[in-house]
Amino acid sequence: PLYERLRSNSDSCPDNIWGWPSYALREAWRDLAKGQIKSAFKYLWQVFAEPTFAETYTPRAGNVFDSIDRETKRIGWNRIYRYGRVRVIRKTDDGRYCVAYSRGPGNYAFLVSRYLHLATGYPAIQFLPDLQAYREKYQDFKSVVNAYEAHDHVYEQLEQQGGTVLIRGRGIVASRIVQRIYEARKRNQNIAVLHLMRSPKPQGNKFQNTQRLVKNHYEFQPFNWPKACWGGELRAMLEKATPDERKRLLADWGGTTTADRRDWQQITAQGLSEGWYQITFGEVLDVERDAQNRTITHIREQSFGEMKLLADFIVDATGLDAKVDANPLLADLVKHYNLPVNHLGRLTVANNFELVEMRSDRGQMYAAGAITLGGPYAAVDSFLGLQYAALVALDGLAAARAPGVQRLNSISSFRQWLKWVLNQSP
Numbered sequence: 001p002l003y004e005r006l007r008s009n010s011d012s013c014p015d016n017i018w019g020w021p022s023y024a025l026r027e028a029w030r031d032l033a034k035g036q037i038k039s040a041f042k043y044l045w046q047v048f049a050e051p052t053f054a055e056t057y058t059p060r061a062g063n064v065f066d067s068i069d070r071e072t073k074r075i076g077w078n079r080i081y082r083y084g085r086v087r088v089i090r091k092t093d094d095g096r097y098c099v100a101y102s103r104g105p106g107n108y109a110f111l112v113s114r115y116l117h118l119a120t121g122y123p124a125i126q127f128l129p130d131l132q133a134y135r136e137k138y139q140d141f142k143s144v145v146n147a148y149e150a151h152d153h154v155y156e157q158l159e160q161q162g163g164t165v166l167i168r169g170r171g172i173v174a175s176r177i178v179q180r181i182y183e184a185r186k187r188n189q190n191i192a193v194l195h196l197m198r199s200p201k202p203q204g205n206k207f208q209n210t211q212r213l214v215k216n217h218y219e220f221q222p223f224n225w226p227k228a229c230w231g232g233e234l235r236a237m238l239e240k241a242t243p244d245e246r247k248r249l250l251a252d253w254g255g256t257t258t259a260d261r262r263d264w265q266q267i268t269a270q271g272l273s274e275g276w277y278q279i280t281f282g283e284v285l286d287v288e289r290d291a292q293n294r295t296i297t298h299i300r301e302q303s304f305g306e307m308k309l310l311a312d313f314i315v316d317a318t319g320l321d322a323k324v325d326a327n328p329l330l331a332d333l334v335k336h337y338n339l340p341v342n343h344l345g346r347l348t349v350a351n352n353f354e355l356v357e358m359r360s361d362r363g364q365m366y367a368a369g370a371i372t373l374g375g376p377y378a379a380v381d382s383f384l385g386l387q388y389a390a391l392v393a394l395d396g397l398a399a400a401r402a403p404g405v406q407r408l409n410s411i412s413s414f415r416q417w418l419k420w421v422l423n424q425s426p
Helices: 023-033 037-049 061-075 129-138 152-161 172-185 233-240 243-253 262-274 328-337 383-399 410-421
Strands: 085-091 097-104 107-113 115-118 144-146 163-168 191-197 213-215 218-220 277-281 283-289 295-301 305-311 313-316 364-367
Touching: 023 037, 023 061, 085 328, 115 383, 129 144, 129 283, 152 163, 152 172, 152 313, 163 172, 163 305, 172 191, 172 262, 191 305, 233 243, 262 277, 277 295, 295 313, 364 383
Parallel strands: 115 364, 144 313, 163 191, 163 313, 191 277
Antiparallel strands: 085 097, 097 107, 213 218, 283 295, 295 305
8 A cells, every 4th residue: 555664765765866865854844844743753763763773764655656756757768668578688790689579469579789788577476386286276366365466355355254364474575464464354353364484483593793683483674684785884795705605695684584663563462462363383285175165274283293274365475586497588598698597596697787698799788686686786676776786787888888878976966966856857
């Protein structure tokens, strides 16, 4: 919903590469204009005191979407992009790249360019194998759903008839699902949640002298990576690290975490105390359906043998899949040019996000986003991470003396920021 807050930083502004004024400052200004002084100063205090003395500030979804819409109109995005589905990418014999794409049945076209930037996003939804097998066997796409699929029918039925939901996964997506069910319980108290986790989480990940907080087997971290991964010492550390060291560092810094939000912690604690929310640990053996069309999850619980979990719905909240083999375009590129992939199955990139093996005479190819995780930068799938990847790629093009490309400098940057403030075209 537009009123909910994202798991994003105040200065992670996809509409504003300068990050100022930040989302917190903009929201505080809007509230001050409405006479809401208390809430305005609350946002400013959050940014000043986070995360030690205050809950980390995150922007409202509606404010972020509105700001992106404004920037879309300012830069003329509708005149920049071209719709199409990319089929294949090949090097040409004159040092360029040919992109073959389709715009509809029987409508094919080509783009030829000396410079190419891949930012395909997550290729696929990650769906647990046992749940995939269930859907294929029973052709039941209503009882077993992925959190990233449209599944409003689950909450609508729960609000009308009550029931039990089994949640798989325990990251921020699972926290959102629990919150949504908590809201549904305000209309119907006859709703229960079974949260299935593979194993207990008695303590959080450690790195040097720091350790993440754990409550009720949830591991908390304000963002999906420590804040220093964006522009601090951890970013520099990862850039300098060897592939093996990067693997270890990313394992220490990352993992499955959820945002450190007091309302989510209170919902979990309340659910456990009232009994409508239960946490179970075990390995799933298989999933089937009973005569009443309810799902039966067979699990092997540690020290207790096998047991059954009955539920009206199962929600897979285990996330998304960004391995290159999940994307036909990237899989073909890797296979055709024998490109290396890193330990996470993503594209191997240089520190400026160039695909070095794809260099073609003066032609250069860059990548950004989740398809590059495991390389020199941790927060690749965040707003600020995408901006960082674009900026260092721009520096790479400037160093290669690409036509019309220059490094950013303080004068031109300030001039462009003023145009942003005044909502003028760049």
